[in-house]
Amino acid sequence: MPVTTIGDTQVHVDTEGFLTDYGEWDDGLARQLAATIGIELTDAHWKAIRFLREDYASQGETATLRRVATLAGVSVKELFTLFPGKPAKKMAYVAGLPKPKGCV
């Protein structure tokens, strides 16, 4: 498993760059991960990220956009604004989780 440096922290990642160790993530790292993909985190971003982290801990897989919209109360439209382009993958990246596997 490769190791890469985000900011001043060394983390384990997969070949694409998604973090592979749940425990290596913290709030500061999230800000730096977001910055590497051009996102500055606001409270709205954090609401989605906190949900993703907690949901992964209980479900063992990364929530899809629909799951975040339904359970975290951040609408699909808003998620597209917060994480433009590929919201599900970008959210997962910033939250230090694998890409979501679900289709919907």
Add this chain to the structure above:
Amino acid sequence: MTITETVQAGPAIVPDFGDEAPAGRKLAIICSKGNLDMAYPGLILANAALGEGVETHLFFTFWGFDVITKSRMGDLKFTMLGNTATHMPQGLGGLPGMTAMATHQMRKQIHDIGVPDVPEFFAQIVDSGGHLWACRMSADMMHLDESDLYDAVEGIISAADFIEKTEGAQLLFI
């Protein structure tokens, strides 16, 4: 010496989210079927494409019109008739009540894996930036106008108009 980890010395490994790529990948999906099981492939692929940042247009034509007709979109059906993939005797599918039973069963299976019903799925697709179009010829044949169609349908347009709007798009016919 045993090397257990590769330490990246160069730039950090960051996923490519395609933000640097020139915008322009487009997908056009022509939905020509009105059965419950044939409505979903278009919706699922549209939703997936939108989530990947692909501009997506859906064109509903012929039986596909049911999928965007307000009075029918929540009541699409699945029949075993003519579908050998159910691996049931074909005669069974023609018995009274079998289509209702098969539809009920399929809806339950779809619901159980957390996939929304058709109207709710459309809401998600529209919120994700998807474009919905209705076929002019189908509307004329069925004597329907925009008031009969799902509110987010952007217009009733000709096949030529759709081809023009989706210039350069990849295309799926379902």
